[in-house]
Amino acid sequence: MAVDGLTRSTKLEYAGRIYQNGDGSFSYTRGLNDSQRDPSIPNRTCCPTFSTPGEVPKGTVSVGSYHTHPYDPGKTNAEFSPIDFIFYTYDDKLPGYLLGINDKGASEILKFTPGESVSRGITQILGTISNGSFVLNPSYEPDRKPYVVPPDGDSYDPDRADKPDSNQRN
Numbered sequence: 001m002a003v004d005g006l007t008r009s010t011k012l013e014y015a016g017r018i019y020q021n022g023d024g025s026f027s028y029t030r031g032l033n034d035s036q037r038d039p040s041i042p043n044r045t046c047c048p049t050f051s052t053p054g055e056v057p058k059g060t061v062s063v064g065s066y067h068t069h070p071y072d073p074g075k076t077n078a079e080f081s082p083i084d085f086i087f088y089t090y091d092d093k094l095p096g097y098l099l100g101i102n103d104k105g106a107s108e109i110l111k112f113t114p115g116e117s118v119s120r121g122i123t124q125i126l127g128t129i130s131n132g133s134f135v136l137n138p139s140y141e142p143d144r145k146p147y148v149v150p151p152d153g154d155s156y157d158p159d160r161a162d163k164p165d166s167n168q169r170n
Helices: 002-010 082-092
Strands: 015-020 026-028 061-068 096-101 107-113 122-130 133-136
Touching (some): 002 061, 082 107
Parallel strands (some): 061 096
Antiparallel strands (some): 015 026, 015 061, 107 122, 122 133
């Protein structure tokens, strides 16, 4: 991912959209930081830890968005922030992907699938980037759904003793 190198070199957050084309294929918009996306922001380094994904091209359907977190040596930034959870749950209402650096210094891609509330969404490790190639996490479950309260308030599920941990990482 080109934004991985940009984030590492500039220490700025970049974001973009993932979309579906009319022929069923998928694509994404170029990752930009907020000062690149909004010409009214004159300072190119104004917003190091925040970015918005922008819009998809006309005639396509938005299916999610992605963003990066700038790296602070010695710390992990492969974690969705509280603002990220709120954006994906209440504003965007679509899956969000995050490219960050884990505690071992490797690029890691996380996916947040929003639920009815922040605490009902699911965060999973989608995979890592190793030597420029994406490596899928073998325990990633692409069809895993967030916890949803059943109609009439009945929360009994015979397959689960309790509702899942909202921010469990696999």
